[in-house]
Amino acid sequence: MKYVVITGVSTGIGYDAARYLTERGWHVLGSVRQQADADRVQAALGDKFTPLLFDVTDGEAVDTAVTQTQSIIGDNNLTGLINNAGIATAGPLMHMPLDDFRWQFEVNLFGLLDVTQKFLPLLGARVDAPRPAGRLINISSVSGKITYPFMGPYSASKYALEALSDGLRRELVIYDIEVIVIEPGSVQTPIWDKAEELDVEIYADTDYKDVMRRMQKMFVKQGQTGIPVERVSETIYKALTASHPKTRYPLARKWFTGWFLPRHLPDRWVDKMIWKKLGLKK
Numbered sequence: 001m002k003y004v005v006i007t008g009v010s011t012g013i014g015y016d017a018a019r020y021l022t023e024r025g026w027h028v029l030g031s032v033r034q035q036a037d038a039d040r041v042q043a044a045l046g047d048k049f050t051p052l053l054f055d056v057t058d059g060e061a062v063d064t065a066v067t068q069t070q071s072i073i074g075d076n077n078l079t080g081l082i083n084n085a086g087i088a089t090a091g092p093l094m095h096m097p098l099d100d101f102r103w104q105f106e107v108n109l110f111g112l113l114d115v116t117q118k119f120l121p122l123l124g125a126r127v128d129a130p131r132p133a134g135r136l137i138n139i140s141s142v143s144g145k146i147t148y149p150f151m152g153p154y155s156a157s158k159y160a161l162e163a164l165s166d167g168l169r170r171e172l173v174i175y176d177i178e179v180i181v182i183e184p185g186s187v188q189t190p191i192w193d194k195a196e197e198l199d200v201e202i203y204a205d206t207d208y209k210d211v212m213r214r215m216q217k218m219f220v221k222q223g224q225t226g227i228p229v230e231r232v233s234e235t236i237y238k239a240l241t242a243s244h245p246k247t248r249y250p251l252a253r254k255w256f257t258g259w260f261l262p263r264h265l266p267d268r269w270v271d272k273m274i275w276k277k278l279g280l281k282k
Helices: 012-022 035-048 059-073 098-123 152-175 190-197 209-224 229-241 255-264 267-278
Strands: 003-006 027-032 049-053 080-083 135-139 178-184 248-251
Touching: 003 012, 003 059, 012 027, 012 035, 012 229, 027 035, 027 059, 035 049, 049 059, 059 098, 080 098, 098 135, 098 152, 135 152, 135 229, 152 178, 178 229, 209 267, 229 248, 255 267
Parallel strands: 003 027, 003 080, 027 049, 080 135, 135 178, 178 248
Antiparallel strands: none
């Protein structure tokens, strides 16, 4: 039996990855924050799924989940830990409340590192661990390489996750633990439904009010035209099973204009392309 822990499985990428792996005989232990979500996902995925009730920012709950996981896998290693849970905070940096910015990092970086540190011994980061070791997969984003206006807090957290992943990969080599980053663009998941609920009116008294309203419509459209969520699940499976996995798997919605060009053109060119698209500069 192959065991894998996935954070944030109530919906979206986490849920579909859990579905994809359980359908292939893996046992998934997935984190949710509410008992109702635990019951729903358990009913949908069956006995190959075990819910773990914790928020990544709740250290004591993470400790309990590690103990629960240890009791299930026994002397085996986890085959993988998939850090998927995260949030996205949007808004102009000039007006972003610092508490909101800090919370973006608390969830996407500090909570993620706490989960990673506590589960690493179960992946094989201990002297007496059996081999082969498990793999650590961090779900980053295209925004971890390319920063768009009003996505600064989210993008900053994902840039930091990219650096954190590089550090972990180069340090955990002593345990033969592979660290792999998956970088999706917009994905067709329910998270984009929340874009319509984004309260852009809090910026109604700023010079960004009109462009924020346009951005909200763009978020909704991107979600509708994003990559299928199963493509991310397939990539997670590949990262877990490939004999020589890549260190990064970018999954841009539009590879040429949304990934290649912004990363290779001069910054000023990319700035002008973005400003024109959003109407930021006449």
